[in-house]
Amino acid sequence: MTSEAMLERRYRQLLRLYPREHRREYEEEMIGVLLAGVAPGRTRPGPREVLDLVTSALTVRWSRRAHSSGDGHRAARAVQLFGAILLLAVSLRRVVMGEVAALRYADFVPHVAAHELVRPGAWALVLLLVLAGWRWAAVPAALAGLIAEVPPLALYRDTPARVLDVYWILVAAAVVTLAGLLVATAGRGRPAGEGRLPRGTAAVVSGGLLVVAGGAGSVLVGGSGLLLGGRLVPFPVLALYAVAGLLVVVGVLRLPPPVVRRVVVAAVPVVVAWPLIRVGFGDLVATNMRSAEPALLGPVQWTALAVVPLAATWVAATLNRRFERSRTGSPSV
Amino acid sequence: MTDTPMREPTFLVLTALAAGPQHGYAVIEDVARMTDGRVRLRAGTLYAALDRLRTDGLIEVDREEVVQSRLRRYYRLTGVGETRLAAESSRLRQQATLAEGRLRARHDLGGAPA
Numbered sequence: 053m054t055s056e057a058m059l060e061r062r063y064r065q066l067l068r069l070y071p072r073e074h075r076r077e078y079e080e081e082m083i084g085v086l087l088a089g090v091a092p093g094r095t096r097p098g099p100r101e102v103l104d105l106v107t108s109a110l111t112v113r114w115s116r117r118a119h120s121s122g123d124g125h126r127a128a129r130a131v132q133l134f135g136a137i138l139l140l141a142v143s144l145r146r147v148v149m150g151e152v153a154a155l156r157y158a159d160f161v162p163h164v165a166a167h168e169l170v171r172p173g174a175w176a177l178v179l180l181l182v183l184a185g186w187r188w189a190a191v192p193a194a195l196a197g198l199i200a201e202v203p204p205l206a207l208y209r210d211t212p213a214r215v216l217d218v219y220w221i222l223v224a225a226a227v228v229t230l231a232g233l234l235v236a237t238a239g240r241g242r243p244a245g246e247g248r249l250p251r252g253t254a255a256v257v258s259g260g261l262l263v264v265a266g267g268a269g270s271v272l273v274g275g276s277g278l279l280l281g282g283r284l285v286p287f288p289v290l291a292l293y294a295v296a297g298l299l300v301v302v303g304v305l306r307l308p309p310p311v312v313r314r315v316v317v318a319a320v321p322v323v324v325a326w327p328l329i330r331v332g333f334g335d336l337v338a339t340n341m342r343s344a345e346p347a348l349l350g351p352v353q354w355t356a357l358a359v360v361p362l363a364a365t366w367v368a369a370t371l372n373r374r375f376e377r378s379r380t381g382s383p384s385v
Numbered sequence: 386m387t388d389t390p391m392r393e394p395t396f397l398v399l400t401a402l403a404a405g406p407q408h409g410y411a412v413i414e415d416v417a418r419m420t421d422g423r424v425r426l427r428a429g430t431l432y433a434a435l436d437r438l439r440t441d442g443l444i445e446v447d448r449e450e451v452v453q454s455r456l457r458r459y460y461r462l463t464g465v466g467e468t469r470l471a472a473e474s475s476r477l478r479q480q481a482t483l484a485e486g487r488l489r490a491r492h493d494l495g496g497a498p499a
Contacts, residue, residue, distance in 0.1 A: 078432050084455035085409040085428045101427060108429030112436060 058095040060087060066102065069109035071116055114237070127314030128234040130250045130307055132190070133182055134315075135228035137253075138300065139197065140175035141260030142221060145267030147172055152271040171200045178232070183249075187236040194232045198225035212346055213337045220325035223361050227318055250311075255303030262296035313372050320368040321361030328360050391473045394426060398434050399443065399462060399470045406447035406461040409435070435460060443469055 053061075063086045067079050086101070097105070150164040174197035181190040201221050208215045269289040277286035285293070304315050332353070339347045349357075391399075394416075401407060401415040413426045426434075438444045443466035447459040462470070 074436065080456040081409055081458050082428050082432055084457060088410045104427035104429040108433040112433050
């Protein structure tokens with residue numbers, strides 16, 4: 053193989069980072085430009101070239117997604133709005149639980165500390181900004197919500213399982229932040245009807261309210277129940293959560309089918325968090341419950357926490373793209 | 386159409402194409418020449434810009450040819466691209482004029498550092 057052929061092969065490998073449609077349109081042309089003026093005998097792309105191709109490929113992917121069909125944008129909006137509503141509900145639930153417990157057992161339980169209000173405050177701010185149409189401002193607000201959800205290092209060192217308990221919330225917060233970024237960068241690619249709330253919002257808000265009510269109920273209602281996340285959740289409260297979940301599903305299903313499929317793809321990393329923690333980290337949690345000395349997460353476990361949601365999302369997105377291609381005969385954007 | 390300031394590579398690509406249709410590598414060379422070598426566009430940056438400009442209707446494909454078995458595609462400025470480039474040039478000129486005026490006033494008032 054000649055040096056130019058080797059170089060070309062390596063450039064083509066790098067160009068695989070671009071979306072298929074972009075490659076179809078520009079690959080041959082780009083190869084021509086990349087090979088033009090190359091010093092004889094060179095077999096590898098330079099580091100700056102590699103960096104340029106990698107960052108440009110990511111930019112193109114991101115920009116195509118942001119300027120994608122109305123369905124992609126509507127899905128990002130729905131994920132941002134519904135996600136912020138649910139994250140607000142979950143964070144309020146914790147505050148309500150703490151406050152109801154403080155009122156009921158005034159002698160034993162202190163009132164909720166002011167810093168506990170940062171999380172619901174951040175998600176409420178995201179909601180307000182989204183409703184006001186301040187798309188860019190909603191992004192740092194969501195990032196603040198995400199950061200507020202990260203447990204303090206001291207808590208992790210003391211009780212690593214508590215970190216695993218909120219892992220799905222962190223993933224959900226990251227998804228909502230990314231969806232907000234997509235919405236903000238969409239610019240003029242926004243479809244008609246941008247100002248209106250997505251269909252199904254009322255159902256999701258109702259679901260959120262039930263989640264908050266469940267927080268109060270879990271303190272006030274006694275009796276038998278199921279042990280979830282280290283807490284006994286009474287059956288009536290479980291029923292409340294089930295109805296809340298059903299309402300969220302109904303809310304999502306009210307969106308157009310292509311939007312629903314994209315919302316489901318976005319929900320996949322959050323959904324896989326539960327089996328990931330149960331199956332992958334059950335032993336660690338059990339060890340920590342038995343031992344006085346906490347067992348911390350190892351590099352493999354940290355990697356799994358980072359990679360599994362990404363891989364699951366990639367699989368779901370690929371399946372959705374194939375499904376849409378098989379229906380329309382053309383690639384989805 | 387956005388009224389936000391243009392990024393420099395975008396402005397330079399449009400400026401290169403204002404002279405007439407050019408293919409990708411010629412745009413890179415032209416931009417390097419126009420900027421005295423200060424800006425050397427790389428293929429990834431160039432084609433991300435060309436793709437965006439085509440999507441926005443600021444440029445379009447003029448013609449294609451095959452040279453030494455390699456595809457060469459020529460791009461040209463559209464009417465929209467010409468208007469946008471003119472608007473951006475005017476904006477930059479106004480800013481430059483403003484800066485020059487203030488620098489002159491600073492010198493006239495003796496505020497310049499010794």
